[in-house]
Amino acid sequence: MERPKPDETADRAFTVKVTAGVIAIAVAIWAVTFLVLPVIDVRNAGIDSWTAICRAIGIGSPSPPSSPSAPTVPVSKVAWTDLTMDLLAAGDSTRGEAMAQETCQACHIPNGLTADPETIPSITGLSPRALFKQLRDMRDGQRPSDVMSPMIADMTDRQFADVVAYYGSLPMRNSHLRNLKEPTAAAMTLATKGDTARALPACDSCHAATAGGPLEAPTLTGQYPVYVAAQLKAYAGASRNNDIYGRMRGVAQKLTDSEIADLAAYYNAPQ
Amino acid sequence: MAVDEISTVRSERIWTYAMVAVAAVMLVAIVHAGIAQHFGTPSNSIETVDPNTLHLAGEFVSENLGTRVGLDGKITTRVVTTQFAFAPDCVVVPQHMQVTLRAASPDVLHGLMIMGTNVNTMVVPGYVSQVHTVFDKTGEMLMPCHEFCGLGHSQMVARVRVVPLEDFQPDEQGRVSCADR
Amino acid sequence: MPTANRLVLAHIWTAFAAFGVAIVLGLWQMWVRSPLAAPLSSAENYFISVTAHGSAMAYVLTTFFIMGFGYFVAESALKTPLPYRGLGWFGFILGILGTVLVVATVLTGKATVMFTFYPPLTATPWFYLGLVMVVVGSWVWCALMLVAMARWKKTHPGQAVPLAMYATTANAVLWLWTTIGVAAELLLVVIPAAFGWTRAVDVGLTRTLFSWTLHAIVYFWLIPAYIAFYTMAPQAAGGRLFSDTMARISFILFLLCGLPVGLHHLFMDPEHSSGFKMVQMMLTVLVAVPTLLTVFTVTASLETAGRLNGGRGLLGWVAALPWKRPMVLATGLSFFMLWFGGFGGLINMSYGMNAMVHNTSWVTAHFHMIFGGSVVIMYFAIAYEIWPQLTGRSPTSLALQRAQLWLWAVGMMVLSLPWHWLGLQGQWRRVAHFDYSDPAIAWWAPWMIASLIGGAMLVVSAAMFIGNLITFHLKLQAAPPVRPMHYAVALHPGARLPSALNGFTLWNVFVLILMAAAYTYPIVQSFIINPPHAVVHRVDRAQ
Numbered sequence: 001m002e003r004p005k006p007d008e009t010a011d012r013a014f015t016v017k018v019t020a021g022v023i024a025i026a027v028a029i030w031a032v033t034f035l036v037l038p039v040i041d042v043r044n045a046g047i048d049s050w051t052a053i054c055r056a057i058g059i060g061s062p063s064p065p066s067s068p069s070a071p072t073v074p075v076s077k078v079a080w081t082d083l084t085m086d087l088l089a090a091g092d093s094t095r096g097e098a099m100a101q102e103t104c105q106a107c108h109i110p111n112g113l114t115a116d117p118e119t120i121p122s123i124t125g126l127s128p129r130a131l132f133k134q135l136r137d138m139r140d141g142q143r144p145s146d147v148m149s150p151m152i153a154d155m156t157d158r159q160f161a162d163v164v165a166y167y168g169s170l171p172m173r174n175s176h177l178r179n180l181k182e183p184t185a186a187a188m189t190l191a192t193k194g195d196t197a198r199a200l201p202a203c204d205s206c207h208a209a210t211a212g213g214p215l216e217a218p219t220l221t222g223q224y225p226v227y228v229a230a231q232l233k234a235y236a237g238a239s240r241n242n243d244i245y246g247r248m249r250g251v252a253q254k255l256t257d258s259e260i261a262d263l264a265a266y267y268n269a270p271q
Numbered sequence: 272m273a274v275d276e277i278s279t280v281r282s283e284r285i286w287t288y289a290m291v292a293v294a295a296v297m298l299v300a301i302v303h304a305g306i307a308q309h310f311g312t313p314s315n316s317i318e319t320v321d322p323n324t325l326h327l328a329g330e331f332v333s334e335n336l337g338t339r340v341g342l343d344g345k346i347t348t349r350v351v352t353t354q355f356a357f358a359p360d361c362v363v364v365p366q367h368m369q370v371t372l373r374a375a376s377p378d379v380l381h382g383l384m385i386m387g388t389n390v391n392t393m394v395v396p397g398y399v400s401q402v403h404t405v406f407d408k409t410g411e412m413l414m415p416c417h418e419f420c421g422l423g424h425s426q427m428v429a430r431v432r433v434v435p436l437e438d439f440q441p442d443e444q445g446r447v448s449c450a451d452r
Numbered sequence: 453m454p455t456a457n458r459l460v461l462a463h464i465w466t467a468f469a470a471f472g473v474a475i476v477l478g479l480w481q482m483w484v485r486s487p488l489a490a491p492l493s494s495a496e497n498y499f500i501s502v503t504a505h506g507s508a509m510a511y512v513l514t515t516f517f518i519m520g521f522g523y524f525v526a527e528s529a530l531k532t533p534l535p536y537r538g539l540g541w542f543g544f545i546l547g548i549l550g551t552v553l554v555v556a557t558v559l560t561g562k563a564t565v566m567f568t569f570y571p572p573l574t575a576t577p578w579f580y581l582g583l584v585m586v587v588v589g590s591w592v593w594c595a596l597m598l599v600a601m602a603r604w605k606k607t608h609p610g611q612a613v614p615l616a617m618y619a620t621t622a623n624a625v626l627w628l629w630t631t632i633g634v635a636a637e638l639l640l641v642v643i644p645a646a647f648g649w650t651r652a653v654d655v656g657l658t659r660t661l662f663s664w665t666l667h668a669i670v671y672f673w674l675i676p677a678y679i680a681f682y683t684m685a686p687q688a689a690g691g692r693l694f695s696d697t698m699a700r701i702s703f704i705l706f707l708l709c710g711l712p713v714g715l716h717h718l719f720m721d722p723e724h725s726s727g728f729k730m731v732q733m734m735l736t737v738l739v740a741v742p743t744l745l746t747v748f749t750v751t752a753s754l755e756t757a758g759r760l761n762g763g764r765g766l767l768g769w770v771a772a773l774p775w776k777r778p779m780v781l782a783t784g785l786s787f788f789m790l791w792f793g794g795f796g797g798l799i800n801m802s803y804g805m806n807a808m809v810h811n812t813s814w815v816t817a818h819f820h821m822i823f824g825g826s827v828v829i830m831y832f833a834i835a836y837e838i839w840p841q842l843t844g845r846s847p848t849s850l851a852l853q854r855a856q857l858w859l860w861a862v863g864m865m866v867l868s869l870p871w872h873w874l875g876l877q878g879q880w881r882r883v884a885h886f887d888y889s890d891p892a893i894a895w896w897a898p899w900m901i902a903s904l905i906g907g908a909m910l911v912v913s914a915a916m917f918i919g920n921l922i923t924f925h926l927k928l929q930a931a932p933p934v935r936p937m938h939y940a941v942a943l944h945p946g947a948r949l950p951s952a953l954n955g956f957t958l959w960n961v962f963v964l965i966l967m968a969a970a971y972t973y974p975i976v977q978s979f980i981i982n983p984p985h986a987v988v989h990r991v992d993r994a995q
Binding site: 032037040041055058072073074075076077079080081194195196199200201202204205206211212213214215244245246247250251 | 302305306316317323324326327328332333334351353354355356358360377378421422423424425426427428
């Protein structure tokens with residue numbers, strides 16, 4: 001670089017000027033935001049200047065407003081904490097299979113389908129999280145069941161994790177019955193599109209194989225229609241209420257009996 | 272052409288100063304609105320909350336949701352935004368009173384706004400969102416989720432019922448809900 | 453002698469092919485949202501379509517167009533062959549493979565997370581990897597632009613880099629800074645979660661990192677339009693650029709002020725203090741300055757042209773401009789839309805007013821007006837300007853080009869003005885179906901239909917545009933020899949430029965300082981307060 005001297009001097013002068021300008025603007029912005037405004041704001045908020053400055057930066061949360069402490073009876077004690085997730089991750093399907101042969105297969109027959117589609121759901125290929133939550137709730141009393149609850153009363157969470165790992169590892173079987181009823185167009189609309197006027201989301205937004213909904217939502221494809229209809233009615237009447245924040249009760253209460261029947265048929269039909 | 276170099280530079284310079292001044296005026300207006308009229312952003316203090324145990328204990332269990340009048344007389348409305356509904360899906364608030372809206376999410380990102388008001392906040396799992404507002408008009412307004420939260424997002428809409436103060440009758444625990452009326 | 457024409461054509465045709473598909477999806481989305489019954493309407497189809505439309509328009513159209521145009525500028529402005537052309541093809545192929553991955557994953561319903569991702573919703577990792585490949589391909593382009601400019605400076609010591617190339621390189625530098633945020637989000641948080649290596653994500657952190665990218669990316673899209681304003685429009689109008697220095701300062705200001713402002717997308721978020729939101733709001737106000745400077749310089753340049761053309765009086769020069777030339781017409785239409793878009797932007801960035809419009813249709817309307825309108829219409833004009841160079845053939849009909857530009861601008865107004873209005877009245881975003889039986893929103897119906905008509909006009913205009921470009925290729929031979937590309941030169945060239953305005957070293961130092969001051973704490977905060985993480989919600993398979 002061979003440049004005459006005056007150019008270099010001019011360049012340097014320009015650089016110095018611009019740098020000073022940028023620094024001045026930046027300092028002004030940061031000073032106004034983190035010093036001037038918090039101190040002015042003190043008068044409104046009734047806090048001291050130091051707290052106000054810290055809060056402008058984002059340091060030091062005020063204690064949250066006194067929250068009411070209603071006696072809490074959670075509708076489900078299952079929570080997707082690290083503990084639960086570790087437990088599920090450690091689920092061993094070999095051990096689960098042995099346990100399934102011992103305890104489950106009388107009703108859920110070896111492939112996870114059913115001995116009686118009127119009362120017993122298909123559990124083959126269901127997500128371990130969906131199965132785990134229901135087992136916990138049945139054992140712990142949030143979803144009491146005359147048959148299941150006594151049967152699993154002595155099982156541990158660890159054993160649940162093994163069993164659900166086994167059933168989750170089975171393929172999704174085509175468990176559809178010979179259809180009692182053709183799925184209706186109305187059911188298809190509800191399942192894929194929902195009904196905005198009633199704030200009913202598409203059933204598929206949680207219950208399809210590729211959904212992205214709540215972690216515990218089961219895939220309904222292939223489920224037995226009598227079981228699906230019975231559960232929807234139980235949610236609608238709140239005799240089943242282990243759905244966190246009432247997510248299913250809110251939906252089921254808005255459905256008519258014929259919609260429930262149609263949807264049950266729709267999910268059982270081969271898709 | 273009458274445009275010589277000096278006049279070019281001069282007009283440029285005048286324009287630059289004018290534009291910087293415009294920017295400065297806007298800045299002052301915005302800052303003034305923020306400070307003098309409390310026209311700011313929601314949640315200016317950062318509060319965290321565990322989304323995974325939201326339903327088990329603490330402020331956002333089902334029993335605590337909806338509108339409550341505290342012992343200090345302050346009115347707080349708590350909602351949980353979840354896939355794909357608000358809990359509760361209808362809340363009652365009084366007219367002309369300061370109401371604090373607090374929201375949290377147990378699952379994914381949501382947002383909420385109350386149509387026709389300046390209530391608007393994101394609800395980010397892991398944090399509590401808080402907005403203070405005063406409702407001037409009575410009537411029922413929509414409170415939709417305004418951030419994509421999954422395939423059921425379009426149907427995630429709740430209602431806010433603003434009632435005159437005389438119709439705002441808390442029960443002995445300070446609760447007011449849509450079911451009461 | 454241009455050597456990279458095929459490279460340029462490959463990039464820009466890819467861009468417009470994606471555009472052509474995405475705009476049809478856009479029309480269908482408007483139809484689904486309207487009160488009219490649309491075919492194939494379901495929740496999943498709608499959000500697949502929105503994801504595809506957004507990814508194609510925001511990532512594929514823009515990135516490929518900007519890369520192709522950059523290669524063209526590097527050769528035509530510097531008048532030297534593009535260095536390492538093979539690497540350019542490498543970047544292109546990487547980008548194409550990435551695009552194929554994105555398209556395949558989105559269309560099969562395995563990536564219904566919008567182009568803005570929204571963790572903890574999580575798609576198949578291949579969707580994100582596809583986007584990473586597009587970005588890495590564009591980094592190759594950035595490197596080539598930097599090398600091309602550096603080489604030219606070495607062989608032309610003491611000379612000012614031609615403005616078009618200086619601005620293109622500014623965009624490459626801006627893009628390198630811009631992509632740091634999204635790259636960090638994807639590589640450090642989202643992709644590990646998508647592969648199942650981690651099972652929960654810090655949502656606040658992902659939003660903060662994405663905000664780093666989210667605003668500067670729009671300046672990346674915008675700069676080609678500004679290059680056309682400064683270097684092509686005055687030339688097409690028969691005048692000169694009013695001031696070269698001012699132009700450089702504008703591009704530098706975009707680089708400085710376009711980056712440390714992303715938190716203004718998070719004004720309504722609970723995870724940041726009001727202080728950092730305020731800082732970035734103030735810097736956002738400053739970013740209006742380069743746009744206003746551009747309005748001045750370009751208007752003054754056009755005025756010069758109009759007066760040379762015999763225009764008299766206060767506004768006589770406007771009528772005297774050669775509006776028959778597509779570049780001049782597009783610039784006028786683009787400026788017109790820029791007023792609306794810029795005004796909307798001022799509302800969005802105002803700390804308090806943002807609460808009225810955040811996540812309403814106002815925002816959607818705003819970026820359609822300013823990006824789809826002001827910017828994309830300049831992409832069209834640039835294509836019309838450079839296609840004779842690339843193909844060696846002259847256009848069939850300027851009238852068809854003008855009609856297409858007019859239809860685009862009118863369509864964009866018809867589309868977005870009702871949309872702005874509905875947003876102001878509280879119409880919320882990203883919704884597939886509205887309940888028009890609700891009295892609170894029943895009155896939206898005619899506005900939605902008006903907007904839909906605007907969408908249809910845009911589809912027709914897009915089809916005309918693609919048709920106009922295809923006619924170049926169908927022509928057997930060029931009739932008149934095409935004159936070489938010529939960029940507008942300054943009214944008063946000659947004065948020596950401070951070396952700082954001929955390079956980026958100083959400005960990179962400033963960007964580093966401003967970004968560090970604006971973003972260090974908001975990012976580090978996540979590790980100080982360590983907020984609870986949210987469990988990944990997969991959209992590509994059962995949980």
